[in-house]
Amino acid sequence: MKETWIIPKYGKMFKANRWDLIKYKIKRFFTKYKLVNTRKFIIQPREAMSRQFTMTEKEKALADKIYKEKGTIQYTFYPCAGIGWGVKLTVLKTKEEIDITDVENW
Numbered sequence: 546m547k548e549t550w551i552i553p554k555y556g557k558m559f560k561a562n563r564w565d566l567i568k569y570k571i572k573r574f575f576t577k578y579k580l581v582n583t584r585k586f587i588i589q590p591r592e593a594m595s596r597q598f599t600m601t602e603k604e605k606a607l608a609d610k611i612y613k614e615k616g617t618i619q620y621t622f623y624p625c626a627g628i629g630w631g632v633k634l635t636v637l638k639t640k641e642e643i644d645i646t647d648v649e650n651w
Contacts, residue, residue: 598622604632607645615639 552561552569561569600608612618615636625631631646 598630600632601647601650603647603650604645608632608634611636611643611645615641 550561550566551558552565553559554561554565554569559565608618608620611634615638617637619635619637621633621635622630623633625646625648629651631644634643634645635641636643
């Protein structure tokens with residue numbers, strides 16, 4: 546009596562002959578392990594997701610002035626000396642970094 550095997554193929558189950566089974570086992574051996582970017586699936590705590598940064602009127606005015614003069618900018622907020630948060634602007638065309646932190650408002 547001839548043996549039959551059932552293997553997954555194209556998302557469905559099929560009856561397989563001996564050659565189909567050999568091909569399936571070879572393919573399974575080489576595709577069993579995959580590299581995964583684990584940083585893509587990091588779960589952030591709720592506090593980090595709901596954090597909101599605000600800028601003072603002085604910082605907003607400086608940012609608007611730099612935007613009008615130099616073009617598109619990127620905002621970066623960073624911790625300053627354990628007191629508060631600093632604001633750094635990066636002009637995207639020239640990669641120039643400008644610190645507009647208003648330390649008088651801490």
